[in-house]
Amino acid sequence: MRKNSPRDGAGAPCVRDLLLGKLPLRNSHARHIQAVILSICPAIFDGGREIMLAQCGGSPPFFELVRGLWRAANTCLNNKGDRIAAETRFASDLFEARGILGRITYVHTAIDRDLDLGPDGPEEEFFDTVRLLLADLGDREARAETADLAWRHARLRGRGEDDLLYCAVGASLHADEPWRFQEWRPGGGPTGFVRDCIEFGRAAFTGTLPQAEPEWAKEAKAKAGLKAIEAARTSSGPSLLVLATTDHLPGTAKAGEDRIGGSNATNATTARSEYAPFAGRRWPLVRVPDLARAREILVGEFPYAADVVDAVLRDLAGRPHVHLRPILIVGPPGSGKSRLARRLAEVLGLGWQIISCGGVSDSSLNGTSRQWGTGRASVPLQLLKRLGMACAVIVLDEIEKAASGRQNGSMLDGLLTLTADPQSFFDPYVEHPVDLSGISWIATANELTSLRKDHGALVDRFRIFSMPSPRREDLPVLVRGIMAEIRSERGLDERWLPDLDGDEEALIEQHFDGGSVRRVRRLCETIVAGRDGLAPRH
Template sequence: MTQPSLFGAAPSVRALLTGACLPYGNSAHHDIYNALAQDWPALLTGDEAALEASVGGSVQMAALLLQAWMDADAAMAAKGDRKAARTFQTQMYTFWTALGALLDERPGAELFADEGFGFEDPLDALRDRTTLLLSMLGESTALRLLQPMLWHYARLSRPAQARSDELFYAAIGCEMLQGDYGVRRLSESDLVDCVGQWREHGRSVLTTVLGQPAVKPPAPGPIQRLQEARRRVPVDGPSLRVLASVEHLPGSAKDGDGRQGGSTASTARGEYAPMAGRDLPLVVVPDLVRVRHRLVCEFPDAAGIIDAILRPLAGRRFAWLSPLLLRGAPGSGKSRLARRLGEELGLAVTVYSCAGVADSSFIGTSRQWSTGRACVPLQAIKRADAASVLIVLDELPRAGTRRDNGRLVDGVLALTERETARAFHDPYVECAVDLSAVSYVATANSTDCLDPALLSRFRVFDMPLPTLASLPVLAQGIAEELRRDRGLGAVWLPNLTPEELDMVAEHWRGGSVRVLQALVECALDGRQTGPAN
């Protein structure tokens, strides 16, 4: 929706269908509240007699309007509570159904007279408004009625009326797409701009068929570009602006220029211009029951750790893990669990091997050097084109401790503090970047040599060694991974047979997964050479 409306005023249904914005932050309950107050002022004064008189003396209609008014008022008082918003959607559907039943009882002659003289009954307008809002919330019954409603308003429009063509674009677009639309939510709202998508499609179709080129808007100035950048929202779900701008750097690339997730030049400005000024998507928390089931099947001995890690994600807007460290013996599977956590949560995973790292390049290096680069988390965000990613700090205690060129642990210390990460000054892009949605999982054989200040930033979990009881599950997981690596299906590389499992169990009684992996691979490959080998 593009046309701004007067602050607080409830735009007409026709204006909403042609692109007017909802006041008060695209809120359905605010819009219903304002429309009721605008057309029935008696609700504000509490004068029930005047309210009944304004609806033709209908006690039922007056009671229905009063209930809708109180429901909208309660939703506004909840101030963004998600449960209250869902409750109001249910209440709005009940109101819409009851309102339609009462209006359909009117004599047909009365309806034709109103339409013939161009009189718009505010009750009809209220029903149409509620139909539109419920459609934008995904209510299927309302969506089926929205298409004929669009044609009704298009037929009633006059050529002299402003934006009459937008009504026909919307109606034709809806007809061509058969009512389908993408999930493109309005800013800070659960409402989906379905009519806007139909308008755009209808305009595109008519322009192509009639051979009329679309009017190209004038090139926006710097202030308009900044305003447009602030208005940008992701197609769906929560988002975060990681990098506000790169226009302070030398070069000519503009914020948002270039392919998303790619680069336009070898300079810092050109490289990060595609993500500058954009709201990058945050990965929504997936079905945690499914995630837990898959992880526990792969790591049956670590079920308690998996539960402790996933539990805080319940109810979060997006997937983010507070820094955690998996401590365990070599071969216990801690690095693989760290990686699989990110994969199952839908996060792009970057495994950063800390062993032998003797500088602080993890937090970036200045563009004044020929080898200048951004910090590792910002590079991961750029590759994923998403604000939430996972960095696995593999074998963190094995990083170098000399201070000649800086220390890795000092950089990790800064980035694992969320307030610092929210405005981290990257030396490559020379400005603050918001890395607060980046998750960190570290692994270590031992934490004895780890800086206590850094250790205090992590939740530490002791990774148990796998046991013999977990052999069938672990062997199946190893076989599946081998199939993926070799590009084979289960027909060509089936799981170990019971006899093969018994043979592996003779040599592995629990312990390192690496040893088990070698044994399983040997058993599977041995099928090709025969029992004599």
């Protein structure tokens, strides 16, 4: 066996070497990830499971991920046919791996990063390598993370390692400028993203930073001005084309504008004029926020539901944008289910709409055809149009109380259609498929017996979480949250409506018999009303 062959893993590149630009990727990303895997798990070739597991730090999920990527890399490198298709598939596996590993190391990785607790273990080293490879593939989120990673290593740089600092500066300055970097294409090899960052960082320090405008920007200005440039920038970020076109609809994009407010005001707009400004445009998605901070806020408000909060946020780790798989929160009346659903949307930066399902006896959630005088688009499409975003949360409150009759259609049957293939839902109003994959569905229910019996297929689409009731020790947190809501509803700040004092909180505790957030709300409102009654009149 020749020296430093792939089998022994000797000389495999580490993250620090990559950030220094010493070991540029000369071959495919699959070959590079193979070398990294061999450096942390040499037994991947022919060792037993126990040996490989030990080399992977004793973490079964991490070991399974490493083994899965090893197999994917082998499949890519051994493909003798379509090289482009093989590399595209492996790139897809890398993106998926980042999300999986992000969920595995969600909590302790964030803590390690913040506190810089000692040397990285095999999991952190592997995760950082995946991030650098994704940055080379053009992932904007990974490029932004590269700046943080380079700064962390730059703080501990030694003699001759100034390129770590240049890399950190270059990535910080230019990660959001995709035109400054070569675009990765399957079969074309690596882009040298880190080397470009080092070059830009060094230029920034020496005052020779290039300021020339790229050719595509000049052409865009000449053709359509600044608007076209902004559209080009938007399309490179996380976004969705929700509705491709309205050209198939009758009339014109401006039809009916002259009649708005006139005697025929109910027919002032048409489907085409209403949605033409919305069609053919990519609408932005919301990036995943700081999950540690989001958890701090939500658990602070719902300490008795910490397990539910953790399960929901864990699913977002490693994702490029916010999207929740369908969630069904089941708990007793007054336990705060609807409030938790709304606060999840707000803390994650999403717009939201609550639909009370009690007594709903039609399928208007899915939209109505233009053949009716009151035709309208589906509720999700209306919500996205109103927000100007491609993602939002729809809360289906007390979903088990929706009517079971089907004379005018069924809301629950329609919901099954909406969640079956959200990327190509056919909206009857615009008569065209729309991409509703950015919609996150959160349902609440007091119990599931009847829903499971009549709509078992729908229940299977949701992840089900049990919502516990608030405990007596949770009262101080609940009261503070409720007072904040009352202030928000009244448009007041804390100077005009302060939190309850100790005597007032003791009074609520005296009358709290457990279980219901609604009862705590009524008690708070009673005390606030008493304050108003005692306030001096001028």
